[in-house]
Amino acid sequence: MKQNTFYLLAGFIGLIEVGLFWVSVLIRESMLITVSFVVGILAIYVARGRISDKRDDERSALITQKAGARTLEVFWILFFAVSLGSLVMGFATPLGIPPPPRPFPKSPPDEPHIGYFGLLQMVLLCGMAFLYIGFRLYYAKKYGDWDDN
Amino acid sequence: MVSHRRPMAQEMGVARQTILAIEKGKYYPSPDLAFRLARLLGAPYR
Numbered sequence: 001m002k003q004n005t006f007y008l009l010a011g012f013i014g015l016i017e018v019g020l021f022w023v024s025v026l027i028r029e030s031m032l033i034t035v036s037f038v039v040g041i042l043a044i045y046v047a048r049g050r051i052s053d054k055r056d057d058e059r060s061a062l063i064t065q066k067a068g069a070r071t072l073e074v075f076w077i078l079f080f081a082v083s084l085g086s087l088v089m090g091f092a093t094p095l096g097i098p099p100p101p102r103p104f105p106k107s108p109p110d111e112p113h114i115g116y117f118g119l120l121q122m123v124l125l126c127g128m129a130f131l132y133i134g135f136r137l138y139y140a141k142k143y144g145d146w147d148d149n
Numbered sequence: 150m151v152s153h154r155r156p157m158a159q160e161m162g163v164a165r166q167t168i169l170a171i172e173k174g175k176y177y178p179s180p181d182l183a184f185r186l187a188r189l190l191g192a193p194y195r
Contacts, residue, residue: 055164057162057163057164057167058163058167058178058179058182059163059164059166059167059170059176060164060167142175143170143175143176144166144167144169144170144171144173144175144176
C-alpha cells in the first residue's frame with residue numbers, strides 16, 4: 001500500500017467514524033461509537049504497518065519522539081489537575097462517592113453531567129493534539145527545514 | 150545541487166529532507182548513517 005493510499009484510507013475511516021457517532025447519538029447507544037472507534041483505530045494501525053513506501057527514517061523518528069515526550073511533559077499536568085478537580089467533586093459528599101442508584105441507569109444514563117465530562121475530556125484531547133502538531137512543526141524546523149531550494 | 154539528494158537518500162534508506170538537513174548542519178546523523186554516508190561518498194573516516 002502506498003503512503004498516499006494510507007492517508008486516503010485513514011480519512012475514509014474518519015468519515016465513517018463521524019457518521020457512526022451521529023448514528024449512536026440518534027439511537028442512544030454509546031457502545032456503537034466506542035467499539036467502532038477502537039476497531040477503526042486498529043484498522044488504521046494495521047494499514048500503517050503495510051505501507052510499502054514508508055518515509056520514516058531516524059530524523060523523523062527523533063522528531064516524533066521529541067514532540068511526543070514534550071507534549072506529555074506539558075499535558076500530564078493539565079490532565080492531573082482536571083482529574084484532581086473531578087476527584088474533589090466525587091469525594092465532596094459526606095460519605096465519599098455515593099453508591100449507584102437502584103435500578104442502575106441504562107446506558108447511556110439520562111445524566112447530562114457525564115456527557116459534559118466527556119466534552120471536557122474531548123476539549124483536552126483536542127488541545128493535546130494541537131500542541132503535539134505544534135511541537136512536531138517546531139522540531140521539524142529545528143532538525144532541518146522543509147525543502148527551501 | 151539538488152539532483153544528487155534523491156538517489157543518495159534512496160541509497161541510504163532515508164528521506165531527502167534528512168540529507169538536506171545534514172548538508173545544512175541542522176541534523177547530526179547517527180554513527181551508523183554517518184559511516185554509510187562516508188562510505189558512499191568515499192570520504193575517509195576513523
